[in-house]
Amino acid sequence: MRSLMTVLTEDEVIRIHEATLHVLESTGVRVDSDKAIKILVQHGAKADGTRVRMPKAMVEEAIRKVQKEVILAARDPKYSLTLPTKNFTYNATSGYSPFVKDMETGETRNSTAADLKDYAVLCDYLDLVAFFWPIAMPTEEKSPILEELCALDVSLRNTRKHIQCSCAWGTAAEYQIQLAAVVAGGEEALRKNPIFSAVASPNTPLIFEKDVVEAMIILAEAGVPVVPMNVPLAGTTAPVTLAGAITLTNAEQIATLVILKCANPDAPMVYSSDTGIADLRNGQVNYEAPEYPLLAAACAQMARYYGLPSCVAHGSSEVRPFESSYGFERNVLKIVMSQMTRTDLSAWIGSLDNAINSSLWDVVLDVEALEQALAYLRMFEVNDDTLALDAIAEAGPGGHFLAHRHTIKHFRKELWVRKLEDTFIFDAADDLPFPEKAKEKVREILSSHQVPMIDEDKQKEMDKIMEMARRKISK
Amino acid sequence: MLNQIKKAILEGEIDSVQDLVKKALEEGTDALEVLNKACIPAVEKAGLLFEAGDYFLPELIAAGEATKTAMDILLPEVKGRKEKWKSVATFLIGTVEGDVHDIGKTIVASMLSASGFDVIDLGIDVSTEKFVETVREMKPEFVGLSALLTSTMPKQKTVIEALKTAGLREDVKVFVGGAPVTESWAKSIGADCYAQDAVAAVKIAKRLIG
Ligand code: B12
Numbered sequence: 168m169r170s171l172m173t174v175l176t177e178d179e180v181i182r183i184h185e186a187t188l189h190v191l192e193s194t195g196v197r198v199d200s201d202k203a204i205k206i207l208v209q210h211g212a213k214a215d216g217t218r219v220r221m222p223k224a225m226v227e228e229a230i231r232k233v234q235k236e237v238i239l240a241a242r243d244p245k246y247s248l249t250l251p252t253k254n255f256t257y258n259a260t261s262g263y264s265p266f267v268k269d270m271e272t273g274e275t276r277n278s279t280a281a282d283l284k285d286y287a288v289l290c291d292y293l294d295l296v297a298f299f300w301p302i303a304m305p306t307e308e309k310s311p312i313l314e315e316l317c318a319l320d321v322s323l324r325n326t327r328k329h330i331q332c333s334c335a336w337g338t339a340a341e342y343q344i345q346l347a348a349v350v351a352g353g354e355e356a357l358r359k360n361p362i363f364s365a366v367a368s369p370n371t372p373l374i375f376e377k378d379v380v381e382a383m384i385i386l387a388e389a390g391v392p393v394v395p396m397n398v399p400l401a402g403t404t405a406p407v408t409l410a411g412a413i414t415l416t417n418a419e420q421i422a423t424l425v426i427l428k429c430a431n432p433d434a435p436m437v438y439s440s441d442t443g444i445a446d447l448r449n450g451q452v453n454y455e456a457p458e459y460p461l462l463a464a465a466c467a468q469m470a471r472y473y474g475l476p477s478c479v480a481h482g483s484s485e486v487r488p489f490e491s492s493y494g495f496e497r498n499v500l501k502i503v504m505s506q507m508t509r510t511d512l513s514a515w516i517g518s519l520d521n522a523i524n525s526s527l528w529d530v531v532l533d534v535e536a537l538e539q540a541l542a543y544l545r546m547f548e549v550n551d552d553t554l555a556l557d558a559i560a561e562a563g564p565g566g567h568f569l570a571h572r573h574t575i576k577h578f579r580k581e582l583w584v585r586k587l588e589d590t591f592i593f594d595a596a597d598d599l600p601f602p603e604k605a606k607e608k609v610r611e612i613l614s615s616h617q618v619p620m621i622d623e624d625k626q627k628e629m630d631k632i633m634e635m636a637r638r639k640i641s642k
Numbered sequence: 643m644l645n646q647i648k649k650a651i652l653e654g655e656i657d658s659v660q661d662l663v664k665k666a667l668e669e670g671t672d673a674l675e676v677l678n679k680a681c682i683p684a685v686e687k688a689g690l691l692f693e694a695g696d697y698f699l700p701e702l703i704a705a706g707e708a709t710k711t712a713m714d715i716l717l718p719e720v721k722g723r724k725e726k727w728k729s730v731a732t733f734l735i736g737t738v739e740g741d742v743h744d745i746g747k748t749i750v751a752s753m754l755s756a757s758g759f760d761v762i763d764l765g766i767d768v769s770t771e772k773f774v775e776t777v778r779e780m781k782p783e784f785v786g787l788s789a790l791l792t793s794t795m796p797k798q799k800t801v802i803e804a805l806k807t808a809g810l811r812e813d814v815k816v817f818v819g820g821a822p823v824t825e826s827w828a829k830s831i832g833a834d835c836y837a838q839d840a841v842a843a844v845k846i847a848k849r850l851i852g
Contacts, residue, residue: 265791265792265822266822277792304792304793306792306793308793310740310793311740311791311793311794314793370742370744376742376767400745402700403745403748403749404744404745407700445745447698447699447700448695448698448699449699449839449840449841450699450745450746450749450839450840451839521821523821523822
């Protein structure tokens, strides 16, 4: 027994799949790279300039090659994750925001590598952060490529967990693979144990930019899992109907699968989207919309249909700070709804202002909220003992269960009971505002937690790669 | 007939607007009158409905598009006459080099266009040279630079500097925008205006042309 959320019937899943085949065969996608087009055509695609149409047979072939299992390895194997998870969600920080709220002043400012290091150390400590998205960008770097590279470098050095980083440029992919290979012990070791995966996104609707698609191919060849998180927005870049938005999301995901499988039949992929709706009063992304978790649930269903692990639901409240337990608990419920979709991965912790901003203390608050959300997401058993027939008979009409053996035997497991000291938010004697309490926690962790270092010679090799990259990449 | 045209514009019925305008001209209605008594009041009404929250972006933009198709028929009739119709202004817009974020810029472009501006949309990942060349060629009153990545925001500055070097900076008002862009950033790079969303962008641009 577990609460799950699905929105599509089995027939509807199949209709969306068929609609997807139709889109890929008749409308096709735009691919801005000769290299990618060449590989696709070799495998049966029809190209007309940059417009690439994928015949049904070709798409079905790619779907047949879907990996049964995807490993998101970690620097410390204890933190490696195996997907699909089937029954629960691994959570990560949200990612790549250019701003942070300063711990001391509370003001929003540009984020730096030093901030990213703090996030990595904090998340290395926090158990419920299962893998790490470089949440804040090292904006002092001189180019977007160097930002992506430096983000991986800092993360690898400061957390033992799997890293899912952004990769929108082929050059970034090459250097990221080099860096990770040093830590993993060579390119073959990296292929077996990809200690990082990469978010390289199609540009909705139906565009594969040159830099992104070339990055995808390089990553696929190296066996690094690709996470093509697309962001179709119903009403602006996607059809306003939910079914249409899901179809477009799915078409871009499956087109990515085809590209990856053409580059390397063993290429691992995580089905990943952040499909949402546009607020049609102003065009902005509306993460608070009720449709947002519904779209996520549908995407999770589509991923399961193909046997692909998913990273499709990222629900949490962007309305911050939490001044009251009401706001905090509203967030708990949003997280619950999001994870009821059974998405395998979810990246949301610490995100503020529609993923533009972040704060260390919101990471701690979100982890606390997640802890509570997990109470709703537990599995309950249905068996002879839990059906409690004997207890019901013994209590009989009008009796009670309060001190019954059955109650005593089960309540600690069946009901959500926490030790009071387990939560620092509600039960502390003082009445400091939540953010202040969370800040104290952050300071405590950062001053005491030591992340084991990468071997010194490996660090030196990483330094060399970074130096070379900074020298060669200026733009 | 003028009322029917107005209604068709407000409903964004592009095809019937075209037919109705042609019919009106055939029946001898003056082109300028169609413009001033149907098209312009219709767009203005759409704007008011939008501000009041009754109209949503798709309706506002569709009304703008419908007006444009009407203009396409009417303007050739009006030109060459003594009474000149004044098109609002030309707005050149694009997302800077290295950046492929499209929607925000497109919404700004559509809103401007719906509000009567002539919009030249250069698309995404637009090189600095392309911006400068197009300014030289098309002589727009406004240039809008969109950037969604902190790492591409400096390109907004690069474009402004390049316009200076090309001696074109004084001819245009430069708008900057995009989620991470702020008013103070706009000031620091010497842009003329910052707008946090499309509605604000239109308001400011309209204010500037008086
Ligand atoms: C959708 C999206 C994408 C889509 C874009 C699809 C498309 N067709 O455009 C895809 C998936 C392709 C994408 C890719 C990437 N993205 Co992106 N993306 C977003 C997201 C979620 C929403 C942007 C959006 O469309 N908003 C809706 C529109 C309507 O809003 P808007 O763009 O802000 O525009 C409004 C105003 O800003 C203003 N405005 C905009 N332009 C202009 C111009 C002028 C002249 C004026 C006056 C006003 C103005 O008016 C608009 C309308 O009201 C943002 C998060 C966010 N909160 O912005 C991240 C975000 C911008 N992306 C980000 C990142 C990191 C990336 C990638 C590097 C990551 C990756 N691995 O995919 C790549 C970069 C690729 C590249 N070379 O540019 C980061 C940027 C962080 C940073 N360092 O600056 C953000 C903040 C999210 C995050 N934290 O990860 N992204």
